Amino acid sequence: MSPSDELLDNLRLELRRGSLILAVMAQLRSEQYGYILRKSLTDLGLDIDENTLYPLLRRLETQGLLSSVWREQDKRNKRFYKLSPVGETVFERLRAEWEQLNESLARVMDSQTAPATGV
Amino acid sequence: MQLLERYLNAVRFWLPSAQQDDIVAELGDDLRTEIADRESDLGRSLNEDELSAILKRRGDPVRVASQYLDLKPLIGPTLMPVYWFVVKLVALWILVPCFALIIGPIEMARSSNPGLAWGATLWNLFMGQVFTFGIITLVFVLVERSDAARRAFDKSAAEWDPRTLPSLPASKARQSGATPRSTAITEIVTGVINALAVLAFLWSPLEFRFDQVLIAAAPVWIMLRWPLLGMGLASVALGWFSLARPFALRERQVIQIVIDAANLVLIGVLLFAGEWVTLHANFSSDALVNAAEWSNLGIRIGLGVGALITGYSLVDKALSLTRIRPRTIPSQAL
Numbered sequence: 001m002s003p004s005d006e007l008l009d010n011l012r013l014e015l016r017r018g019s020l021i022l023a024v025m026a027q028l029r030s031e032q033y034g035y036i037l038r039k040s041l042t043d044l045g046l047d048i049d050e051n052t053l054y055p056l057l058r059r060l061e062t063q064g065l066l067s068s069v070w071r072e073q074d075k076r077n078k079r080f081y082k083l084s085p086v087g088e089t090v091f092e093r094l095r096a097e098w099e100q101l102n103e104s105l106a107r108v109m110d111s112q113t114a115p116a117t118g119v
Numbered sequence: 120m121q122l123l124e125r126y127l128n129a130v131r132f133w134l135p136s137a138q139q140d141d142i143v144a145e146l147g148d149d150l151r152t153e154i155a156d157r158e159s160d161l162g163r164s165l166n167e168d169e170l171s172a173i174l175k176r177r178g179d180p181v182r183v184a185s186q187y188l189d190l191k192p193l194i195g196p197t198l199m200p201v202y203w204f205v206v207k208l209v210a211l212w213i214l215v216p217c218f219a220l221i222i223g224p225i226e227m228a229r230s231s232n233p234g235l236a237w238g239a240t241l242w243n244l245f246m247g248q249v250f251t252f253g254i255i256t257l258v259f260v261l262v263e264r265s266d267a268a269r270r271a272f273d274k275s276a277a278e279w280d281p282r283t284l285p286s287l288p289a290s291k292a293r294q295s296g297a298t299p300r301s302t303a304i305t306e307i308v309t310g311v312i313n314a315l316a317v318l319a320f321l322w323s324p325l326e327f328r329f330d331q332v333l334i335a336a337a338p339v340w341i342m343l344r345w346p347l348l349g350m351g352l353a354s355v356a357l358g359w360f361s362l363a364r365p366f367a368l369r370e371r372q373v374i375q376i377v378i379d380a381a382n383l384v385l386i387g388v389l390l391f392a393g394e395w396v397t398l399h400a401n402f403s404s405d406a407l408v409n410a411a412e413w414s415n416l417g418i419r420i421g422l423g424v425g426a427l428i429t430g431y432s433l434v435d436k437a438l439s440l441t442r443i444r445p446r447t448i449p450s451q452a453l
Contacts, residue, residue: 034145035152050149051178055186058142070144076152079145 020048022098024056025091028066031082033073057081065090122167123150126174133184142187150177194259197272202259209255210248218244220423228416296366303361310354317348332407333399339392346385353378372440379433386426390419 023046027037034054041048060066065087068079083091127150131143153173158164165173177183194202223240230236262268321344325336340347357374364370389395395418398411 051186
């Protein structure tokens with residue numbers, strides 16, 4: 001891997017980091033367990049590594065944004081996650097923040113590509 | 120499935136004990152679900168190679184476990200610059216000179232094998248630096264984790280006033296274009312004091328009598344009185360030059376380099392003499408001999424320190440000479 005590829009990978013990770021939290025919270029508006037959550041995110045175009053997803057779920061639960069419960073399904077104990085009431089409030093605010101950020105970023109991109117006008 | 124259990128057990132080893140069962144249960148369920156899906160696609164059980172490939176893709180147990188750890192840096196970004204400054208200060212500017220100029224010469228004087236003495240000194244310096252590094256790191260780690268310290272830093276950051284910043288050092292003030300007046304006056308005063316001291320003490324043989332012991336300066340001091348007087352007068356001249364032409368930075372730097380080089384030569388000649396103080400008495404005594412040895416050792420150390428400081432100053436000025444641009448008069452606008 002060339003140095004620029006490595007740099008690009010690191011920058012992509014930085015770019016994705018905050019987005020993944022929002023994506024996970026969005027999906028957990030309905031109850032899911034980890035494996036299905038990961039598959040549904042992948043199907044929607046957002047690949048997430050298991051070693052990233054599960055620690056993220058635990059961290060969000062520690063922060064009070066998710067609640068979890070162990071339940072038996074298909075003869076196996078699975079841990080189901082869902083947004084907590086606090087998590088729902090935080091998610092809506094984060095979503096608004098993200099939409100505003102998207103609009104601002106779009107304006108920044110447009111301003112850079114707009115042709116220069118002379119006087 | 121023994122391979123899977125071995126993998127989960129390996130991950131468990133690196134997890135915090137309070138969370139091991141919970142994390143391993145979830146991780147195990149995820150892997151079993153993935154294995155079951157794969158077996159369903161293939162229509163058969165996985166063999167060991169296929170199972171191993173799944174576990175390999177999941178990652179090394181240490182790496183997997185580390186993702187669950189709530190890792191905080193030992194020393195955070197706020198304290199890190201202070202930490203490195205203290206480590207460099209102690210390791211380079213305190214320990215090295217202490218060992219090189221004081222402990223090393225003392226050990227060498229006491230030892231019958233100077234080579235071994237220096238080897239032991241170097242080893243002790245290394246161990247001292249390791250120990251010091253450990254203690255400094257421990258202190259900073261404790262400060263980093265102290266709520267009281269964090270509150271103090273937050274308070275300091277909130278109440279910080281730019282007007283309380285320290286004044287520029289003279290070298291930085293020069294970058295603004297002129298030699299500070301205080302620097303020039305200091306040079307004049309110290310030059311005068313040095314010259315008067317040479318005239319007062321070195322123009323005839325210097326001797327002190329304590330009880331029955333006569334302490335005499337070695338002949339090398341008299342031999343060098345004119346050069347030493349010259350150094351004092353050179354400092355006075357430099358000070359007057361800087362007062363008269365404060366913006367002549369390059370010229371001043373060149374003069375300082377010449378003075379430092381001459382100082383270095385003088386110190387070298389002094390060091391070469393080997394003896395700077397003699398003790399005389401009507402009686403012979405081991406204590407007298409020892410006192411003379413210790414006195415000369417102390418002067419040797421002082422001269423060594425002086426040589427280091429002068430050498431550093433010379434190199435620093437020579438390097439900074441390349442950074443001082445000649446003053447140009449801006450052309451008038453048309």
